[in-house]
Every structure is written in C-alpha cells, then in structure tokens.
Amino acid sequence: MIFYKQNLTNIQLLDLYKKILKPRLIEEKMLILIRQGKVSKWFSGIGQEAIAVGVTAALDDTEYVLPMHRNLGVFTTRNIPLHRLFSQWQGKANGFTKGRDRSFHFGTQEYNIIGMISHLGPQLGIADGIALADKLQNNKKVTAVFTGEGATSEGDFHEALNIAAVWKLPVLFIIENNGYGLSTPTNEQYSCENLADKGIGYGIDSYIIDGNNILEVYHKITQLKEQMQKDPHPVLLEFKTFRMRGHEEASGTKYVPDELLRKWGPQDPVDNYRMFLLEEGILTEEHDAVLYEEIKHEIEENWAIANAEPEIISTYSGELNDVYKPFQYEEVSPESESKNIRFIDAIRNSLDQSMQRHQNLIIMGQDIAEYGGAFKITEGFVETFGKDRVRNTPICESAIVSAGMGLSINGYKAIVEMQFADFVSTGFNPIVNLLAKSHYRWGEKADVVVRMPCGGGTQAGPFHSQTNEAWFTKTPGLKVVYPAFPYDAKGLLNTSINDPNPVLFFEHKQLYRSVYQDVPTDYYTIPLGKAALLKEGNSITIIAFGAPVHWALETLSKYPEIQADLIDLRTLQPLDTETIFASVKKTGKVIIYQEDTLFGGIASDISALIMEECFEYLDAPVKRVASLDSPIPFTKALEDQFLPKDRFEEVLLDLLKD
Structure with a gap:
C-alpha cells in the first residue's frame, strides 16, 4: 500500500491517524461487550474505517453526511461524545432515538449527520434534497451519502443518481464495495466489472478508489469537493474494500472463503497507515502507545457514564406525543371578498x-x-x-x-x-x-x-x-x-x-x-382534525368525505323528509371523533360512506370506534357503504356498478325503516 502525503503536514497526518484509530478501538471494545450481552447488535466496520474517516475529515462540519451501518468513523470524526453513542447503542434516553431505534439508525442535526433506515435506498434521495437546498442557497457545500454494493441494485439508487445528474446536484455518492451484501457475494449482486461504471449511463463522473488507503480517500475527496464547489455536479465513487467480519456479529463469516480473508487481512487500513507513519518518522512507538491509552481511557470513561445511565421508563404519553412534531396552528381568517x-x-x-x-x-x-x-x-x-x-x-x-x-x-x-x-x-x-x-x-x-x-x-x-x-x-x-x-x-x-x-x-x-x-380571494387557514357538519337532523348520522359527501347531498335532496346529520370529515388523520360521537349519541343510527373499497377501508375503523364508544346509544347496527371489493374498472357501466352511489340510497332507506 503506497501513501502519498502531498501537501499534508505531519500534524494533519497524525490527526488522521487518531481519527482512524478511535473507531477501531471502539469496535474492539464493542466486540467484547456484545459477547457479554451488554450491547444487543453490532455491525462491524473493521477494515473499512479509512472510507468513513477519510470522507468525513475532508468535509466541513457544516456539510451533511449520510452514513450507513458500518460508518462509525463518520460519527467519531464529527466528535460526537462517546457516551451519547454508547447510550444510543444501549437504547438509553441520552442516545439519539430515546430507545426507539438501534445502532446507527439515527441522525443528528447538531452534527449534520442524517441517519439511515433499513430500506437503504431512500438515503440517496435524501442526499439529493439536501444538496438541492444547498445549491439553491449557493453556499458551496457538498453532501456525502454512503451506500453498499448491495443497495446499488435498488431502484432508489438509480433514481437518485439520475435526479442528481439532471439537476447537477453536488452529491458525493459513495459505494463501499466490501464484497458481500450480508452473505451474497458481489458476483451474485451485479455483472458489470466495476460499480463505478454505472455512473457512465447517467452522465456522472465516477472513480475507483482504494478504500483501505486513508490518504488516497482524503486527497480524492478534497480534490473533488473543490471541483464541485466551483461547478456543482454529482460524483460516483466506488471504494474497494472488504468486510472482515459478518454482516452483523451474530451472522459470522463462515460463508466467506478463507483465501479472501487471507488476501484482505494484510491490507488493514489502520495497521498499514500506522506502519507508514512509523517508517516516515512521523509517529513513534512511544507516541503510538500514548494515543492508544488516551483513546482507551476515553472509551472506558464514556462507557462508565452510559452504563450508569438508568434504563428508559416507558409512558404512553411520551411515546404518543412524539409521533408528530408539535405544530402550533395559526388561524388566519379571510378578510377579503x-x-x-x-x-x-x-x-x-x-x-x-x-x-x-x-x-x-x-x-x-x-x-x-x-x-x-x-x-x-x-x-x-x-x-x-x-x-x-x-x-x-x-x-x-x-x-x-x-x-x-x-x-x-x-x-x-x-x-x-x-x-x-x-x-x-x-x-x-x-x-x-x-x-x-x-x-x-x-x-x-x-x-x-x-x-x-x-x-x-x-x-x-x-x-x-x-x-x-x-x-x-x-x-x-x-x-x-x-x-x-x-x-x-x-x-x-x-x-x-x-x-x-x-x-x-x-x-x-x-x-x-x-x-x-x-x-x-386572500389567504386563510382551516385547522386539521376538525370535521364540518353540513346538515343537521335527529334521525340518522351520515359520515362521508370526498366525492361521497356530494353523492350524499344528492340523495338527501331526493328525500327532504329525512332529517340527517351529514358530517364531512375533511381530515382523516387526525380524525374528529368528538363530532362523530356527539352526532351518533344524538341520532342512534349511522352510515359511513366512502368511495374506497369496503374491506380494510377507514370506514371499518370508524365503525369500530363507534361500537366501542357509543354502543349503548345505537338503535341499529352501524352500516358501511363503499365500492365493490374489486379493482376499479374502465367502462362506464362497470364503473357505475363499482361505485357505491346506488347502494347508499338503498342502505339509507332500509336503515330508516327499522
């Protein structure tokens, strides 16, 4: 492995060493803890640290990075306090997800890191949106998004590259080609020789980089960033590396041929960079030992902090209140004609x-x-x-x-x-x-x-x-x-x-x-979650939304003697149960009218809510009227039969007979 210092000072070279050493030592600690049952799951990045560290070190802290499973070096290079990472991995409150998600499935705006979801592909599209915002602001920033060779088969990969190419977005698409998607080797993942070749079809500049050489990674990202700042455009980077451990620790590496492990073992990014620094006289054995001890002390100190943190106590309100971001509705009333x-x-x-x-x-x-x-x-x-x-x-x-x-x-x-x-x-x-x-x-x-x-x-x-x-x-x-x-x-x-x-x-x-x-004609607002009571009566409650509201009005116009409450839901989530229940308690009879097919539609849930909350007020079973349980057809005669307009009238009249 050949390292080129280029214009980096000894201080910068040593700083990169400390940055690549820290995630390695954390991982070694995690492997012990997972065997002790103190960490539930671990996706090891041992052997791949040069990519995460080299990319992140070349970017400004204000530039977004979107990492994946094996990118601990992104988080440590951004200097996230280790006790917070440890709390995250233990599912404690001082982590980043309040115990709601595990490992690296999180993000933090404080450190401009955007966490992944297990479906992998959407991460790339998010990077497009972030980069678009930066381009609109002309702030000369780039966005780096990581993916693995397996996820390059997903449609989102191709969609995101195409969008970035068409819109000329400053995105670094980083493929960590580590040989395996869980247990499936690359020769069963794709047939092209290099994944970087996929950039050609989208008109994207692409490069193949030794993902185990931290200086090659750092220099290339630095060079590309400078080009992208002057001329915003996407770049596809394939980093050749290898996953030395299992997809996650429980899966092991029995499916990996021994010769591959023997081939890649000597290419370890940390060991090789250490030897280069020692040979160049930039690092001494004594200084190396000091760095080891400093980092290990930091790890132990922060692990103790996280370990002392109490377990999360769950509450219904705590969980339900965080499903949505709080929104302070601002009522704007119309004042114009x-x-x-x-x-x-x-x-x-x-x-x-x-x-x-x-x-x-x-x-x-x-x-x-x-x-x-x-x-x-x-x-x-x-x-x-x-x-x-x-x-x-x-x-x-x-x-x-x-x-x-x-x-x-x-x-x-x-x-x-x-x-x-x-x-x-x-x-x-x-x-x-x-x-x-x-x-x-x-x-x-x-x-x-x-x-x-x-x-x-x-x-x-x-x-x-x-x-x-x-x-x-x-x-x-x-x-x-x-x-x-x-x-x-x-x-x-x-x-x-x-x-x-x-x-x-x-x-x-x-x-x-x-x-x-x-x-x-001017601007105004209406609150979400508030239904409209279009007609009032005591004989029956009709609950509808969308086109069935108008169909219900047409039917009621034919029967002016029917005194109905007609509720237009307007919002289905959040649902105005207060208006629904008040009407049902008054009338005692209910029809829920939807255009969607019957089985599994929202009418079923509204019916169940009424049965649970208003059963003693009902004088008849709750009725649901909906379209046929088939795909919607084309020809008018078939579509007319599919839609529920005629059936609604029949159900309405039948229910009022009882």
Missing part, C-alpha cells in the same frame, strides 16, 4: 399564495413546470416563481419523495405532486418508512406535502381512478386530508403546507371542475 371558483382553482390559489408566503417552498412533480401539470394546476407558476422552485422531475416517485425529506432537513418546505394518486405506490416506501417515522425515531420533522389527485367517475380505469387513503391512515406519523369543497380545499391545503409534519393531501379529480363555491 369572495369569488365563486372551482375546486381546482382553490387548490391553485392555495399553492400560489403559499409560494408567496413561504419563500423556502419548493414544488416538485412530473410535468408541473411549463406544462402546468396533468390538470394544469401549476400553469404559469414557472413565470411567477422560476424553475428553481417549480421543478419538473424525472419519473421517479420514490427518490423525489426522499428528496422532499432532504429539502425539509436542510431548511425548506416541499410539495410533491403525484400525477395520479395511483402512482404513489412507486413512492410508498419513503412515505411510510421515512417521512412517517423520522420524528418519532430521532426528532426530525418531515415538512412535506404529497398532493394526491384521486378518485373515480371519469372512466379512467384501474391505474388512474383509485382512492387509496387507507394505505396511509394506518401509518402513524402521517396526516391525511381529504376535502370535498373548494373553500375547505384552499384552507386545509394552506394549513397542510404550514404543518411541519408529512401530509397526504387527497384531491378528487371529478370535483376539480364540477364543484363551485364562494371562496375568499
């Missing part, structure tokens, strides 16, 4: 005024710029707000959702438009596993609104007509909004954009141009 506009105009009006109100708000989606989106909602926005803030995206929903998270991490607000709600399935993972869980896991907000044009009645078939709110109402950490009227759409969208939590905002396509209402 109203104008009779369509539902779609209300959405457009909200986006326009919110873009003016929040200079850090970015809208992203397919064809939303010059074309104005599939429904022309953002038509003209590019002329008003510019292409930096109104961004056409490649067809890559997953990485764009993750990029929205990255924007949020780096001080921006993001709106992601799904061209159709059906297409959210390709962005499902980062919504339910990244956006939804980040605040609960490590206190990081996800200031992202995902707009969801949805619903049937337009003969658009199985892939453009779903109303899939139930995919998300089940997931703690998400808010789900589903307005039925223009006035509500504008006010609720304004509030959703203000809210720092992730919001799924459903917009029924059939309502876009068919429903009109008087809507104030």
